[in-house]
Amino acid sequence: MSDSFWFQSTDSHVIGRVRIALALVTGCYFVSAMTDVSTWFAVGAPASSSNLAGFFREAGLESDARWMISPLFLWDSIFAGTGLSESTAVYQIYLVIGVLIAFGVAALSTERVLIWRIPRLLRGSLPVVLLWIWFVGWANRIVLLAGLVEPVLSLSLAALAIAPVCREGVSWRNHFATRLIAVQGSLVLIATTALMLAGNVWWNGTGAYAMIAPVEDRWLDIRESLFETTWVYELVSAITLLSLPVGLMMAWTSKWKRIGIGLILVWCFLVALLSMKILYALTIAIIAFTLGTGNISRRYFQSHESRSHQE
């Protein structure tokens, strides 16, 4: 890859907005985890540290579990035998701090915060590094309960941490972080397409149906609806399958970027609607705005801003 692909001095216009959006998604993720902490992580609960340790020992997965590093495992281990270990309150506090860091990063990335004096320490990468570490700490702690959003969000936050938080002047780190998020996202989406094609349902036209078929675990109940018409679910399956690779290819061309990003957004909408993986779809949608060789995202944001100014 050419040097200028990775290294250009860019302002923080695009990465700033991507940072705000990803921080908000991370904040929502922490909030969603608060709802059932006592069900899973309290003393004697299925995913409590002691139960998980026993499970990994029994399954012979200790070598794998060794690298699942989390401050919460460390905490439970240090305070083992006391009321502080495997305490619901401690886990809730961890999540509340996570929400505060996430929304703090989002606030620091907006221009409005600049009316106050922000300490120099918080102007660089530190807040996002902290958010990433906090997020990884939680994702590693929940282990078997983690889903699709965690790896994608972890990759994106790690790349995001390269760029400084406050929007002052131009920096090559803004561009490098944007490119890394885009390339990582493309890699995940290419892998997703290949993995989808490994299943028969995406060849016989029932892929979209298979996504929404477990109606007990979905918001929508498509039974006896228009979605059960053959041409409808086959068309939706074809759109879900094709919009991703076609959108990705178009997004990386200079001429069709907007349409390409639009197709990826359509894919995200369908995934959120049919499989209820809302935070995952949101994360991919945010990543989509970093795709492309030029800076369409900036142009997109600017045209929206100028339109709102005119209104």
Add this chain to the structure above:
Amino acid sequence: MNASPKRKRRDKRRSTQDAPARQPSLAKEASGSQNSGPGDTESELSNTVPANRVPANSVAATNLPGPIVRRTLVALVVIHLLIIGLSFSAIVQPGATHNQLLQVASPYLRGTHFAADGRPFFLAHGTPDEQPHRLQVADSGDSVGSQFVFDVTTDWKNVQPDFFPGLAASDRYQRWIVTAATLAATDQPSLAAMMLQPLLQKNPSNDAARIIRLPTQLTTAEQDAAPPVYLARVVRDDEQLDLISIESPRLTTQARQNQPQGNAGGAMEGKTK
């Protein structure tokens, strides 16, 4: 291809609209963008200064890292992307070498939670583990004597997820039960029991537990009639709770009515805990 007059007008209008928004940051990099002529629309619009187009003495050029640092960073990114690719390509069925490479990369992938870890990024493959799974329990209300007998008339109660379907809490319940079901289906009922024991500990009246797969519009009648993925008798000894898994019979031609009573569908009782 020449741009149409309409397209030119639109570009001109957009350029005029964008001008106030771009002005402050353009001023900041004034010295860095001297080489961008008026015709360099992409450069003006994107407000970027590529590494190979800036004069050596400009502010933007001094902001970029040196060539050695740049090459090192690109090399690190390439290694990082290869490892990520390795992890995501192992989701369906990794080979032996693939697994060995993943083991080597394990500290990096797991420590950072970059690992795809076999999660269903394919969204749907129409496999049985995508069906809704439910943990069901039965109590000894209808039993005779000390031995709890369960058969087709047993009243199984669903242990429902805490929150609405589709939300994160419901997803976590589903993942946990699917993992237990997968372990049971791969002849590891003791691990499945370890996952389920804490969920059953709370209610002392539970005498049996099972994991079932709910039918969907895509499942066949044969799949819907399949025995539970996991079936176990709950045995309590003081504070201790054990699950004795009951294995389903395989490839039997014995008629159902001739099978022994007390086991659902003529299951064989195993001593796995």
